[in-house]
Amino acid sequence: xxxxxxxxxxxxxxxxxxVAVPVRHPGRWVAAAALLVLTAMxxxxxxxxxxxxxDVVWQFLFSSRxxxxxxxxxxxxxxxxxxxxxxGIVVAVMRLSRNxxxxxxxxxxxxxxxxxxxxxxxxFWSFIAVLYPTLSLGIPFGPEFVYFDSNLLIPIFAGAVLGxxxxxxxxxxxxxxxxxxxxxxxxxxxxxxxxxxxxxxxxRIVLPQAMRVIIPxxxxxxxxxxxxxxxxxxxxxGDLFTxxxxxxxxxxxxxxxxxxxxxxxxxxxxxxxIAQYFIERRYSRGTVPVRKARFLGLGRPNSGWx
Amino acid sequence: MTEPTTVTPMVKSExxxxxxxxxxxxxxxxxxxxxxxxxxVIGPSGSGKSTFLRCINHxxxxxxxxxxxxGELVGYRQKGDKLHELxxxxxxxxxxxxxxxxxxxxxxxxxxxxxxxxxAPIQVKGVSKAAARDRxxxxxxxxxxxxxxxxxxxxxxxGQQQRVAIARAxxxxxxxxxxDEPTSALDPELVGEVLAVMRQLANDGMTMVVVTxxxxxxxxxxxxxxxxxxxxxxxxxxxxxxIANPQHAxxxxxxxxxxx
Numbered sequence: 167x168x169x170x171x172x173x174x175x176x177x178x179x180x181x182x183x184x185v186a187v188p189v190r191h192p193g194r195w196v197a198a199a200a201l202l203v204l205t206a207m208x209x210x211x212x213x214x215x216x217x218x219x220x221d222v223v224w225q226f227l228f229s230s231r232x233x234x235x236x237x238x239x240x241x242x243x244x245x246x247x248x249x250x251x252x253x254g255i256v257v258a259v260m261r262l263s264r265n266x267x268x269x270x271x272x273x274x275x276x277x278x279x280x281x282x283x284x285x286x287x288x289x290f291w292s293f294i295a296v297l298y299p300t301l302s303l304g305i306p307f308g309p310e311f312v313y314f315d316s317n318l319l320i321p322i323f324a325g326a327v328l329g330x331x332x333x334x335x336x337x338x339x340x341x342x343x344x345x346x347x348x349x350x351x352x353x354x355x356x357x358x359x360x361x362x363x364x365x366x367x368x369x370r371i372v373l374p375q376a377m378r379v380i381i382p383x384x385x386x387x388x389x390x391x392x393x394x395x396x397x398x399x400x401x402x403x404g405d406l407f408t409x410x411x412x413x414x415x416x417x418x419x420x421x422x423x424x425x426x427x428x429x430x431x432x433x434x435x436x437x438x439x440i441a442q443y444f445i446e447r448r449y450s451r452g453t454v455p456v457r458k459a460r461f462l463g464l465g466r467p468n469s470g471w472x
Numbered sequence: 473m474t475e476p477t478t479v480t481p482m483v484k485s486e487x488x489x490x491x492x493x494x495x496x497x498x499x500x501x502x503x504x505x506x507x508x509x510x511x512x513v514i515g516p517s518g519s520g521k522s523t524f525l526r527c528i529n530h531x532x533x534x535x536x537x538x539x540x541x542x543g544e545l546v547g548y549r550q551k552g553d554k555l556h557e558l559x560x561x562x563x564x565x566x567x568x569x570x571x572x573x574x575x576x577x578x579x580x581x582x583x584x585x586x587x588x589x590x591x592a593p594i595q596v597k598g599v600s601k602a603a604a605r606d607r608x609x610x611x612x613x614x615x616x617x618x619x620x621x622x623x624x625x626x627x628x629x630x631g632q633q634q635r636v637a638i639a640r641a642x643x644x645x646x647x648x649x650x651x652d653e654p655t656s657a658l659d660p661e662l663v664g665e666v667l668a669v670m671r672q673l674a675n676d677g678m679t680m681v682v683v684t685x686x687x688x689x690x691x692x693x694x695x696x697x698x699x700x701x702x703x704x705x706x707x708x709x710x711x712x713x714x715i716a717n718p719q720h721a722x723x724x725x726x727x728x729x730x731x732x
Contacts, residue, residue, distance in 0.1 A: 356578035356637075359529055360592035360644060361568025363561055370595060374582050452581045452624035 222422035226413060227429065235409030236430050242326060242395045242405055247388050249331025254338025259368065261343055272339065279336035285397050287333050292325030292401040326398045334391060341383045345376030377449040385442035389435050406430055480543040482507045482648050482679045483528060488537035490523055497523050499703035500537065505648075505696075510680045512690035512711065515700035516726060521683045524700070525650050528681065529570045530563055541570065542647060568596050571641030575653040577633040579625040585612060585636045586621035589643045596644070604643075611639040615669050631662030635669055642673075649673065651682040687730055691715055699723045 212218060226232055260272035279287070290297075349372045357367040396407035404412075410427040414420040483505040490498040497520045505511050513521045526532040527539060530547045539546040547563060548555040558566075579588050589608035593599040599607075612621055615635040625633050634654055641649060651670065655663040667689050674680060674693045684690060690697050690711050697711035699718075707714060707723045715731070718724045 352576055352578040359572035361564045361596045363564045366595055452626055
């Protein structure tokens, strides 16, 4: 590029920056214009079409029944995901165990709970009292030591939590397993060479690194769970969707009430996305971010023009 | 080496064989490493030298033969004439007395340099966090990285990472250090800093088994040089003798290729 004399100059002048006409992107301008027109049309229809009944949406958005349903949805999602994540990690670790019986149990668990509809599982757990009015601990075919009334032990809400949680654990176990397998084998060897035991290596070395792979799909699962809990309406747990259904069952204004539910689901999903961003940042310690995630798809993927 | 026979060898290997499936990688290895000795192992790739090194701390299971570290059988306990496999916990306890340095460093990327060095003393030996930190900082200083305790591995050069890895192994106060091609993954200009740390370690009296391609290091620091090829020890002796006057054709041909 430069002759030897110039590189050895003591006080070099900065090189002339390249001045060039950048590549034009007429397609982007056309797309932006089209998007603008379509957005205007959408807003126009939302505002002018009286069938949307925004007055009703506003009336019910913060009504106590909707808010209590919203709270129940949050509780249901949180508890089910806690069961799902914790049990999912346990099942994943069991699946990778060297003990053939333990790993078979984990495989059968995932096979069964992924292979049957979640709706069936929820109904089953909620109405287990129909199948087994009492649950007892004892020797099979022999004496029983402790009795429980199934209805008291597993009320409807707990049944829903169990149904969603146990189902989720089966999916989470595969996500966690993929995360564990993504960690370089050299990490385990280095820790083994230092004298660490298997469980400690898993907890201190492998899982923290696996988290980077585990978190994004787990965020997906949480958001999916938020909306799957609307299935609880079949067992009369008063979650957000059930409450909305009950209200429009009375006043028949189903469009504005479905809008109410959708608004709340969107709000919760947005909050979860923000939480996910911070958790991901926490577990990316020691790795240089290749490219910062873009918010709302705005901002340039490359450094762009000065 | 003219040690009296009453001294227990740090490593003793008798007829060690290792198969991967039907492939015989080690075909009967016999050797001894005395305390304080530095043994360098050279040989073409695929000769089994790394596999043998990994057998010493039981990262690989022997197929046949016996291996002792400091007088204790590796991986087994002898009761009468029967061998009993050791439990994971017992194997781990023995490994904690042997330091190992890998070709690809294998530092824990989610921990800083200091945390990498502190991890095993805290988790395995139950050392307090404060004591482990003091020790880690001292060790990082010893390998010339006093200014990098808070750096993550990704932020360090290869040579710096390998020196952290050496400090991490030293933190467990090992009686034996195993080096598996410690400079092979480094850029040429970074090799010297790692070898300098290893040379210092040898001068301090550490017993070391070093699988390496660095003939200069083997000649200057090694007490013994072992040439392996195709799963057997072809030749061993004092490094200067082996390098200057190899006895076997295979040794000659290999040395001819590496000594340029």
